[in-house]
Amino acid sequence: xxxxxxxxxxxxxxxxxxxxxxxxxxxxxxxxxxxxxxxxxxxxxxxxxxxxxxxxxxxxxxxxxxxxxxxxxxxxxxxxxxxxxxxxxxxxxxxxxxxxxxxxxxxxxxxxxxxxxxxxxxxxxxxxxxxxxxxxxxxxxxxxxxxxxxxxxxxxxxxxxxxxxxxxxxxxxxxxxxxxxxxxxxxxxxxxxxxxxxxxxxxxxxxxxxxxxxxxxxxxxxxxxxxxxxxxxxxxxxxxxxxxxxxxxxxxxxxxxxxxxxxxxxxxxxx
Amino acid sequence: xxxxxxxxxxxxxxxxxxxxxxxxxxxxxxxxxxxxxxxxxxxxxxxxxxxxxxxxxxxxxxxxxxxxxxxxxxxxxxxxxxxxxxxxxxxxxxxxxxxxxxxxxxxxxxxxxxxxxxxxxxxxxxxxxxxxxxxxxxxxxxxxxxxxxxxxxxxxxxxxxxxxxxxxxxxxxxxxxxxxxxxxxx
Numbered sequence: 001x002x003x004x005x006x007x008x009x010x011x012x013x014x015x016x017x018x019x020x021x022x023x024x025x026x027x028x029x030x031x032x033x034x035x036x037x038x039x040x041x042x043x044x045x046x047x048x049x050x051x052x053x054x055x056x057x058x059x060x061x062x063x064x065x066x067x068x069x070x071x072x073x074x075x076x077x078x079x080x081x082x083x084x085x086x087x088x089x090x091x092x093x094x095x096x097x098x099x100x101x102x103x104x105x106x107x108x109x110x111x112x113x114x115x116x117x118x119x120x121x122x123x124x125x126x127x128x129x130x131x132x133x134x135x136x137x138x139x140x141x142x143x144x145x146x147x148x149x150x151x152x153x154x155x156x157x158x159x160x161x162x163x164x165x166x167x168x169x170x171x172x173x174x175x176x177x178x179x180x181x182x183x184x185x186x187x188x189x190x191x192x193x194x195x196x197x198x199x200x201x202x203x204x205x206x207x208x209x210x211x212x213x214x215x216x217x218x219x220x221x222x223x224x225x226x227x228x229x230x231x232x233x234x235x236x237x238x239x240x241x242x243x244x245x246x247x248x249x250x251x252x253x254x255x256x257x258x259x260x261x262x263x264x265x266x267x268x269x270x271x
Numbered sequence: 272x273x274x275x276x277x278x279x280x281x282x283x284x285x286x287x288x289x290x291x292x293x294x295x296x297x298x299x300x301x302x303x304x305x306x307x308x309x310x311x312x313x314x315x316x317x318x319x320x321x322x323x324x325x326x327x328x329x330x331x332x333x334x335x336x337x338x339x340x341x342x343x344x345x346x347x348x349x350x351x352x353x354x355x356x357x358x359x360x361x362x363x364x365x366x367x368x369x370x371x372x373x374x375x376x377x378x379x380x381x382x383x384x385x386x387x388x389x390x391x392x393x394x395x396x397x398x399x400x401x402x403x404x405x406x407x408x409x410x411x412x413x414x415x416x417x418x419x420x421x422x423x424x425x426x427x428x429x430x431x432x433x434x435x436x437x438x439x440x441x442x443x444x445x446x447x448x449x450x451x452x453x454x455x456x457x
Binding site for chain 1: 275326334373434435439445
C-alpha cells in the first residue's frame, strides 16, 4: 500500500527518518507547487534522486560536477542519447575516463544535493510506492541517510525560525525610506537581486516566490536576509483589503470621538 | 453605559497582568492556569483566556483594559479581543532579549487584525539588565514613528504614562484619518 501525504503535515526529514528506520525499498515521488522530485531507496538507503529531471542523466551530472570539459560534454552528448546511464558509465570506465568509484562518488554528491534542496520544501504531496521498480537504466548508489537526516533536522530548525520571523507569505515588500546599509557595499547573490527586482507593495511574497520558482523556505531566507540588511520591510499588500474589525467609536462623528478621548485622557491623568 | 477597551498584549511573562492590576479600580479578573510547558516555567501560572481591569471615566463611560494570553497557543483569542478596541499596547520585558522576537511577531499579528494606533512599552526598566529603549527599538525593528515608552508595570505613574501616550497617538490618528478623508472628498 502506498504511503501518501503532504509535507505540511509530515516533513521531508520525517519521511527520510521513516524510510531509514523501516529500511524501506521503493520510490518516493513528491509533487511540489512548482517542482517535482523522484527518489528511489533500497533497504533504507538512498539509491537515486532527481528533481525536475535534473540529476537524471549521468552526462549532465558529470558535466555539472566539472568532470567533463564543455567540448567532451558536447561530443558525448551526441553519442549518449543512444545509451542508458549504466551503458554510458560502462563505456566511460572501459575507455579509461573514470573509475567506477569516481562515477559513484559524483552521483552520490549530486543525489545529496537534490535531497538538500528538498529540505527547503514545506509544501508538496508525496507518495511512497514500495512496488515501484528502480528507475530504468539508472546507476544506483547506496547512500546512508543518517547524516542527511541530521542535516535536515538543522534545516527544520532554521525553517521554524524563518517561519517565526516571516509568519505568512501574504505580505508584500517595500524598500525602506532610509536604508541602514550603503547599497554599494552590499554583495547580493543572483537570487537576492531577482527578488529585489520584484519588490513592490503590489507583489506578495507568495507571488514573488511563484514567479521565481522559489520554495517557501528559499523566499523566506532571502527576504529575511534583505530585511536584516535594512534594505526592505514587510508591508500589507496594496490590493489586500483591511480586515473588517470594528474599531471603537468608528461609527461616531469625529467631534464626539475626540471628546470621548479627552475625557479618558483627563481621567487617566487624575488617577 | 458606553464601554471602550484597550488591549494589552506581549510575550509570555512580559508583565501584562501586573500592568493592568496597577491602574485598575477593580481587582483584575484573571483566569490564570498552571503552566504545563517546561520552557515557560519562569512563573507558575499564566493567563489562559484573558484578564481585565476597569477604569470608570464618568457615569456614562467605562474603559476596560484587556490582557491577552502570553502564549502563542492561545492566539485564537487575539482576534476576538481586537474587536472594538481603541488601540493596543505591546508590553515587552526589557530584560529578556529572547522574547523580543516573539514581541515583534505579536505586534505584526495585531497590526494585521486592525489598523489602530499602538505603543510599545519597554517594561522592567527599573532592573539593572534592562535594555535601553532605543536599543529595544532597533532590536524590534521599529520605525521612528512608533512610540517606545519606558515602563515599570508596578509603578502607577509609569503605567499612566504608557496609557496616555497611547491615547495621544489615538488622537493624532483621528486627526490624520479625518484630514485624509477630507482630502479624498475634495
